[in-house]
Amino acid sequence: MRLVHILRAGTLDYANGLKLQQKIAAQINEANRFKNILILTSHPPVYTIGIRTTNYTINDEERLRKLGAQFFKTNRGGLITFHGPGQMVVYPILNLKDFKPSMRWYVCHIEKTIIDLCKEFGISANTSADTGVWVGDKKICAIGVHGSRYITTHGLALNCNTDLKWFDHIVPCGIEGKGVTSVSCELNRDVSIDEVEDPFLRSFSKIFECQFEDLDVDDKLNFLS
DSSP states (O other): OEEEEEEEEEEOOHHHHHHHHHHHHHHOSSSSSOOOEEEEEEOSSEEEEOTTOOOOOHHHHHHHHTTTOEEEEOSSSSOOEEEOTTEEEEEEEOBGGGSOSOHHHHHHHHHHHHHHHHHHTTOOOBOOSSSSEEETTEEEEEEEEEEETTEEEEEEEEESSOOGGGGGGSOGGGOTTOEEOOHHHHHTSOOOHHHHHHHHHHHHHHHHTEEEEEOOHHHHHHHHO
């Protein structure tokens, strides 16, 4: 069974999260002992836009920064979204040649992973014509990925006990007329990232047919330094 190493990065500034992804992606190849690494993290408040976003001006950036959030332009797919406390962010840095060399397959399997996770919590989630995972017409998990020579970066953001008011200031993922939700909102109780992490890993392992191993301390420090 495929091996995926886990890097539990804690809370990272978004810029440091980007650097970490780039550092790992540069070392992921078939000859390296680290073929696939799953970064588990969360970020301080930040708005990010993807490569297809064209209608956000410097004035929009300034408006959002004044709310106390950072703002970044990225090379991922998808439109504007928010990352912040209470949101589990996962960056799978995978060599898809070790799985299936298809970005469409990859995104589909991320969606299946989150749907399976939600099912474990008794939440009925689904996909739609819009990328991501939904509960009714409310997005519970945003997905935005990038692939280069079948090495993946960026990933997913699952709202656990996120303050959803941050989303009031944008059109999440550029989709008009739809909202956002969280695991906590759907269950009407506080559900932390810690409570969701292990069920997520079980779902990922099942859907991607892989097993996990935590990075040892030295390797973790090397990547985070």
